[in-house]
Amino acid sequence: MFIQVGDSVKMRKPHPCGSDTWTLTRVGADVKMKCAGCGHVVMLDRQDFERRCKKVIPGNNASTGDNANV
Numbered sequence: 285m286f287i288q289v290g291d292s293v294k295m296r297k298p299h300p301c302g303s304d305t306w307t308l309t310r311v312g313a314d315v316k317m318k319c320a321g322c323g324h325v326v327m328l329d330r331q332d333f334e335r336r337c338k339k340v341i342p343g344n345n346a347s348t349g350d351n352a353n354v
């Protein structure tokens with residue numbers, strides 16, 4: 285599974301706030317993501333993340349190998 289910071293992901297199980305969409309804020313051995321509905325942040329290990337993820341919606345990362353200056 286190819287994922288990168290800035291991508292949106294849909295999880296199999298919606299968050300209690302009602303949103304099933306999350307934004308990736310860190311990708312590595314662990315994946316950190318923020319709920320699009322309530323802003324809650326969770327960290328999962330990569331394997332756990334890939335099991336729970338339903339769909340990846342690529343973010344607008346135009347460049348590759350370059351981190352955005354934000």
Ligand SMILES: [Zn+2]
Nearest residue numbers: 299301319322
């Ligand atoms: Zn939420």
